[in-house]
Amino acid sequence: MKLGVMNPVLYSMSLEKAVEYISKLGVQTIEIGVGGYPGKTHVDAKEYLDNPSKINELQELLRKNNIEISALSCHGNPVHPDKSVAKKYHDDFIDAILLAEKLQVDTIIGFSGCPGDSEHSRLPNWVTCSWPNDYLEVLDYQWNKVLIPYWKQTSAFAQQHGVSKIAFEMHPGFCVYNPSSLLRLREAVGNIIGANFDPSHLFWQGIEPAQAIKALKGAIYHFHAKDTKIDKANTAVNGVLDTGSYTDLSERSWVFRTVGYGNDYSVWKGIISALKVAGYDGAISIEHEDALMSPREGLEKAISFLKEVIIYESAGEAWWV
Numbered sequence: 001m002k003l004g005v006m007n008p009v010l011y012s013m014s015l016e017k018a019v020e021y022i023s024k025l026g027v028q029t030i031e032i033g034v035g036g037y038p039g040k041t042h043v044d045a046k047e048y049l050d051n052p053s054k055i056n057e058l059q060e061l062l063r064k065n066n067i068e069i070s071a072l073s074c075h076g077n078p079v080h081p082d083k084s085v086a087k088k089y090h091d092d093f094i095d096a097i098l099l100a101e102k103l104q105v106d107t108i109i110g111f112s113g114c115p116g117d118s119e120h121s122r123l124p125n126w127v128t129c130s131w132p133n134d135y136l137e138v139l140d141y142q143w144n145k146v147l148i149p150y151w152k153q154t155s156a157f158a159q160q161h162g163v164s165k166i167a168f169e170m171h172p173g174f175c176v177y178n179p180s181s182l183l184r185l186r187e188a189v190g191n192i193i194g195a196n197f198d199p200s201h202l203f204w205q206g207i208e209p210a211q212a213i214k215a216l217k218g219a220i221y222h223f224h225a226k227d228t229k230i231d232k233a234n235t236a237v238n239g240v241l242d243t244g245s246y247t248d249l250s251e252r253s254w255v256f257r258t259v260g261y262g263n264d265y266s267v268w269k270g271i272i273s274a275l276k277v278a279g280y281d282g283a284i285s286i287e288h289e290d291a292l293m294s295p296r297e298g299l300e301k302a303i304s305f306l307k308e309v310i311i312y313e314s315a316g317e318a319w320w321v
Contacts, residue, residue, distance in 0.1 A: 001272070001275070001276075001280075001281055001282065001283070001284055001310050001311055001312055002028040002029045002068070002070070002282070002283050002284070002312075003026065003027050003028050003029070003283075003284055003286075003303065003306055003307065003310055004027060004028065004029035004030060004031055004070050004283035004284060004285035004286065005022050005027050005029075005030055005031070005285060005286045005299065005303075006030075006031040006033070006038070006073065006224065006285050006286060006287045006288075007030055007031065007032050007033055007038075007042055008033050008038050008039060008041070009286075009287075009288040009295045009298070009299050010022070010042075010295070010299075011039070011041040011042065012295065015042040015043070015058075015061070016061060018042065019061055019062060019065050019067055020065055022067065023065035023066060023067055025300065025303050026303065026307065027067065027303065028066070028067065028068065028283075029067065029068045029069065029070040029283040029285065030062070030067050030068075030069060030070065031069075031070050031071050031072075031073055031109065031222075031283065031285045032069060032071075032072055032073065033072075033073045033074070034048075034072050034073065034074055034092070034095070034096045034099060035074045035076070035089075035092030035093070035095060035096055036073075036074045036075045036076030036089055036092050036093070036110065037075040037076060038073045038074070038075055043058065043099075045072075045074075045092070045095035045096050045098070045099040046095050048099055048102070049095060049098055049099055049102070052102075055099075055102050055103065058103075059103070069103060069105050070107070070222065070282065070283035070285055071105065071107035071108065071109045071167065071196075071222050071283070071285075072096050072099060072100050072103075072105055072107070072108050072109070073096075073108075073109040073110070074092050074093050074095075074096035074108060074109070074110050075109065075110050075111050075169065076088075076089030076092060076093065076110060076111065076113070077089050077111065077113040077114060077124065077174070078090040078093055078113050078150065078154070079112075079113035079114065079115045079146050079147060079150050080113065080114075080115070080124060081115055081116030081119075081121035081122060081123060081124065082122060082123070089113070090154075093108070093110060093154065094154075094157070096108050097157065097158050097161050097163050098161060100161070100162070100163050101161040101162045101163070104162070105163075106162065106163055106164045106165055107163070107164075107165040107166075107167055107221055107222055108158065108163055108165070108166050108167070109167045109168075109169065109196045109222055110166065110167075110168060110169070111168060111169055111171055111174045111176070112147065112151070112168050112174045112175045112176035112181075112185060113147070113150075113174055113175065114126050114142070114173060114174045114175050115141070115142045115146040115147065115175075117138040117141065117142075118138075118141060119145075124173075125138060125142075126172070126173050126174070126175075127139050127142075128241070142175055143175065143184075143188075147175050147185065148185070148188045148189060151166075151185065151188075151189045151193065152188075152189050152190075154166075155189050155190060155192045155193065158192065159192060163192075164192060165192065165194055165221040165222075166192055166193055166194070166221075167194050167195060167196035167221035167222040168182060168185070168193065168194070168195060168196060169195075169196045169198050169201070169224065170182055170195060170196075170197075170198065170201055170202065171198070171201050172201060172205065177201070177205075178202070178205065178207060178212075179195075179207075179212050179215045179216050182194075182195050182216065182219065183215075183216070183219065186219055191219075193219075194216075194219045194220060194221035194222075195216050195219055195220050195221060195222075196221065196222040196223070196224060197209075197212075197213065197216065197220050197222070197223045197224065197275075197280075198223075198224035198226055198287070199224075199226070199227070199228075199271060200224070200226035200227055200228045200256055200262075200287075200289075201228075203227075203228040203230065203254070203262065203263070204228050204230060204240050204253070204254040205240065206240065209267075209271050209274070210270045210271055210273075210274040213271070213274040213275055213277075213278050213280075214274060214277075214278065216278070217278040217279065218278070218279065220275070220278060220280045221282075222282060222283065222285065223275065223280065223282065223283065223284050223285060224285055224286075224287045225259050225284050225285060225286045225287065225302060225306055226256060226259065226286070226287040226288075226289060227256070227257040227258060227259045227260065227261060227262030227263055228254050228255070228256055228257060228262045228263075229254060229255055229256075229257045229261060229262040230253065230254045230262075231252060231253055231254060231255075234251065234252060234253045235253045235254070238253055239253065240253050240254060241253075242254065246291060247291055249291060249292070255291065256289040256290060256291070257290050257292070258288065258290040258293055258298040258301050258302050258305075259286070259302045259305050259306060260301070260302070260305040261290065261292075261301075265305075265308065265309060268305070268306075268309045269309050272284070272309050272310060272311055273311070276311055281314075284306060284310055286299060286302045286303065286306065288302065
């Protein structure tokens with residue numbers, strides 16, 4: 001495994017300064033946002049595609065600092081019911097694929113997206129229950145008329161351009177939000193679809209990450225290191241579905257935290273060990289979204305914590321048997 005960072009936490013720095021900074025901290029990989037929600041502050045895929053010299057400069061910067069690209073990130077909603085919004089996210093995703101081809105990166109990270117409830121919708125509609133039966137009709141439309149056809153077509157394009165892994169973050173609000181929905185889309189579209197496994201979105205749903213990792217063996221293509229702290233008192237009253245502001249920390253049922261501040265070493269060691277058992281040996285990419293810590297403090301604490309739990313080397317043969 002390799003210690004990595006998702007770059008939006010570093011947007012206050014230039015790309016050059018950011019890469020030098022994480023290299024000095026012992027980071028080995030970087031996950032680069034090139035469009036969609038992660039933004040284009042460091043790398044705008046379209047600009048790089050139009051200017052090959054910028055691609056060479058990026059590769060040289062990373063080589064000089066011993067940093068590898070673990071993936072390109074382009075989270076968005078390319079199946080948004082508003083066609084103009086969908087096109088923006090779709091175009092960003094296509095540009096991400098084309099840039100990945102130039103950079104010889106085989107993994108793109110994103111969201112599955114969420115359509116509306118019909119072709120006449122204006123906004124997405126995330127279904128969270130199966131009754132009344134209207135919701136089953138919505139799901140049938142979303143999956144069979146929109147989601148599966150879109151990702152079949154986009155996955156075919158990705159494969160034509162050297163991208164073999166589209167890693168979806170299982171995120172509530174989108175059609176793929178847990179292991180069963182991830183595996184459903186993977187079965188329908190093909191093995192190019194896998195997970196960007198982010199425990200933070202699973203913790204608050206009541207999912208045990210180590211068990212989910214077992215269920216997704218062979219389908220985990222990337223990993224986000226982000227934690228969640230569940231407020232047991234608030235959850236006891238209002239449950240885990242929470243539409244309150246992320247900044248209203250005392251009232252929320254749960255909040256995102258830097259790794260180690262939501263769950264302790266034993267939980268994270270169990271997650272890393274489960275990844276190893278499942279055959280995942282890629283980047284452990286820190287995503288910092290902790291409202292209680294500055295980007296620098298949160299990132300450096302996460303790096304220090306993860307250095308204690310990541311399993312860097314192969315075990316080799318069982319020498320003691």
